[in-house]
Amino acid sequence: MSVLEAHIVKQRRAFTVDVRLHLRAGDRFGLFGASGAGKSTVMSCLAGIESPDAGRISLGATQLYPPNLPLHRRPLAYLTQGDWLFPHLTVGQNVCFSLHKRNPNGAKEWIDELAERLDLRRIWDEPVVSISGGQARRVALARMLVRRPPVVLLDEPFTALDRATTDELVEALREWHAALGFTLIAVDHRPEILRRLCTRVAIIEYGRIVQEGPWSSVIAAPATSLSARLLSG
Amino acid sequence: MFVFVLALLYPLSGLGARVGRWQWDGIIPGSTATAVWNSLSLTAIALAVDVAVGTPVAYYLARSGCRDRIVWEAAVLLSVLMPPLALGILLSLAFGPQTALGAWLLRVGIPTSNSPLAFATTQVYASIGYYILAARAALAAVPRELEQVAALLGSTPLQVFWRVTFPLAKLGLAAAVSIAWVRALGEFGAVVVTAYYPSGMPVQIWINLQDAGMPAVLPLLIVFLLTALPLPWLIHLLAQRRNVSA
Numbered sequence: 001m002s003v004l005e006a007h008i009v010k011q012r013r014a015f016t017v018d019v020r021l022h023l024r025a026g027d028r029f030g031l032f033g034a035s036g037a038g039k040s041t042v043m044s045c046l047a048g049i050e051s052p053d054a055g056r057i058s059l060g061a062t063q064l065y066p067p068n069l070p071l072h073r074r075p076l077a078y079l080t081q082g083d084w085l086f087p088h089l090t091v092g093q094n095v096c097f098s099l100h101k102r103n104p105n106g107a108k109e110w111i112d113e114l115a116e117r118l119d120l121r122r123i124w125d126e127p128v129v130s131i132s133g134g135q136a137r138r139v140a141l142a143r144m145l146v147r148r149p150p151v152v153l154l155d156e157p158f159t160a161l162d163r164a165t166t167d168e169l170v171e172a173l174r175e176w177h178a179a180l181g182f183t184l185i186a187v188d189h190r191p192e193i194l195r196r197l198c199t200r201v202a203i204i205e206y207g208r209i210v211q212e213g214p215w216s217s218v219i220a221a222p223a224t225s226l227s228a229r230l231l232s233g
Numbered sequence: 234m235f236v237f238v239l240a241l242l243y244p245l246s247g248l249g250a251r252v253g254r255w256q257w258d259g260i261i262p263g264s265t266a267t268a269v270w271n272s273l274s275l276t277a278i279a280l281a282v283d284v285a286v287g288t289p290v291a292y293y294l295a296r297s298g299c300r301d302r303i304v305w306e307a308a309v310l311l312s313v314l315m316p317p318l319a320l321g322i323l324l325s326l327a328f329g330p331q332t333a334l335g336a337w338l339l340r341v342g343i344p345t346s347n348s349p350l351a352f353a354t355t356q357v358y359a360s361i362g363y364y365i366l367a368a369r370a371a372l373a374a375v376p377r378e379l380e381q382v383a384a385l386l387g388s389t390p391l392q393v394f395w396r397v398t399f400p401l402a403k404l405g406l407a408a409a410v411s412i413a414w415v416r417a418l419g420e421f422g423a424v425v426v427t428a429y430y431p432s433g434m435p436v437q438i439w440i441n442l443q444d445a446g447m448p449a450v451l452p453l454l455i456v457f458l459l460t461a462l463p464l465p466w467l468i469h470l471l472a473q474r475r476n477v478s479a
Contacts, residue, residue, distance in 0.1 A: 049381055071384035072393075084382045088400045097396075098386035147387065 003027075003183055004151065007055035008045045010038075010207075017041045017207035021185075025150075028177060028184045030198035032191060034230060038207040039187040043155045046185070047071075047078040059151060077149035079157040083136040085128040085143075091135075092124045095142045107146075114142040117172055134165045141169060145176060152177075154186040158193060170196050191231050203227045248455065252447035259441040259449040268437035268453070269460055275349055275433065276418045279356035283364040283413045291368035291409075292394075296377065312362035317422025324355055324427050352428035356417035359424075364413035371405020372398060407472035411465030418461050434460075 004023040009016065017038040023029050031039045044050040046057065048064065048071045057064040064074060085094050095114065099107060115121050118138040123131055128139060137157065144152065154173075158166040170193065177184055186197045194201060195215050202212040203223065211223035222228035258265050294302055294309070315323075328345040329335045335345045345351055375398050383393045399406070421435035429436060434457045441449035 047385065070390075071381060072387050072389050074385065076385070078382075078385050082378060084376070084378045086379060086383070086397060097383070098388075143386070 004046075004057075004059050004185075006042075006046060006057040008042055008052045008057065009054040010041050010045060010050065010052050012038065012041060012207065015207045019202075019204065019207070019209055021202075023183055023185070025183055026177075026181045027200065028198040029186070030194035030201040031185065031187045031204055032189075032194055032201050032227075032230070033204035034226065035189060037204045039204055040155055041207075042204070043078070043153050043185070043187055047076065047153055048074050049078075075149065076151035076153060077144040077147065078153045078155070079140060079144050080155045081157065081159045083133075083140040085136055085139055087127075087129050090125050090127055091120055091131065091139050094128055094139050095120065095146055097143060098147045110148070111146060114145060118142050134161060137161055137165070137169065141172075145180075148180055149182060151183045151185070154184070154188075154197070156188050158188070158190075166193070173197065189230075248451055250447075250451075252451060254448055255452045256441075256445055256449040257452050259437070259453070260444045264432070264437060264440075265453055265456060268432050268434045269456060271349075271352070271431045272418055272433035272435075272457075273460060275353045275431075276356060276414065279353045279360060279417045280410065280414055282353075282357050283361045283417070284410065287361050287364040287409075287413075288368060288406075291365045292372050292398075294365070294369045295373035309362050309365050312358065313366065317359060317420065318426065320358060321355065321423035321426030324351075324358060324423065328354070328427075347428055347430045349428075349431060352424060352431060352433065355423045355427045356420055359420045360413040360417040363416050364409050367409035367412050368402075368406055371402040371409060374405065375401045404469075404472045407465075407468045410468055414465050415461065419457075 003025040004021060006019070006021040008019050008021075011017075014036075015038070019038070019042050021029075021042075031042060033039050041050065045052045045065070048068060051068045052065055056066065059075060062075060063069065086097065089097070096111065115124060118141060120135075120138060120142060123135060128136065131139070141157070152173075158169065161169070173184070174197065176182075184197065186194060188194050188197075199214065200212070201215055201218055202209045203218065204210070205224060205226055211218055211227060218227075219231055222231055290305075290309075294306060325346060326332070327334075328338075328351070330339050330345065338345050343350055345354075379397050379401070380393050383397045384390070388396060418433075419435055420433075421439065424433060425436050425439065432440060434453065438450055438453050438457070441453055
């Protein structure tokens, strides 16, 4: 069953982003391209932060655009380069923010698992303003996953993290993907990250998808010289 | 800091001036208590209106990307720039019994001059612009991304405001409330035109000055300072304490 159908048209200063996506439930899909190619615009439109100029986005039976569905009604999670933790709350309060007064079945066990796996136990009651950048990224990841979203959008969330932390978080995401079965769409300018996170990739140049397929075929025969350079770099 | 505070409060040394035996009530018995009650109760109502109406407006101005925002900001600035006396005259001309609106309100039993309604309305006009400008600055300082993250985590716009925007803006909002309170409570120029009666403390100070001179002014001034200060001070203390504990 197709879970995500998207046709996004968005005018940028230098070019028009015009991208079509077709993802099935549980897919791990990567968007790869140079800086400014339009990857983040696509993610931002999927998340609802930006509204496309035209097109259509649907997630299962839920139509996200048009009209632009309000953010709080979108069944997806979105993690960007910024952690955007709530500075007036503790680590634990940030992680549990989306649960509010609801207490879904198994929430406690799931929170415990997230806290354990991401090593948040020691800092659970600390204000987030006092934790390190790597810890903040773990908190943001836990906060995003605590609702068990059916779709996870990752827009270069590992930028500025050291190699060890990045490896650890990528591995954790793979494990949780296997356990929870969410659909994953990731953007990164580093091919090695996407290769580990995603099974399929689309190469985007100047707002258009120029190639799409499994990693092996894209790497074996890049469609453009620019993507060949980026993939080898 | 000490020197600054000393200079700032130096005018209060005037309270020690030898002006003769203080008269706590001017020439009308009970006038001080009445003025205090009028000022505090009607200013509280005006402040509630400021907050209830001004906060959504401030939030719109802080967050709206529309070009029409520039026009609304100009309108708010205009209300702040208005000299108080001119504001009072304009309010009298716009709401007075000689206007259709004022005449109709008078017919249904709501007098628009020299009444509690006139008093509180004038205070709202005099203070809401200040509240909006200060609240707008406080709300605009909260990163929009935090609100977007909260919404993407399933919070409705109202929940986002209470759980994210308000806690992060509360110190600035406390300042906005304080400014509005002080501005409304101390309003004289406009109120003296629209609502000489029921007299609030600033107008009563003026009446006392005219009727009994300085001996009746200084005690009322002290009462004014003692009653005006606690609310904004308390709001500031609460906002800061919660910030520290958070």
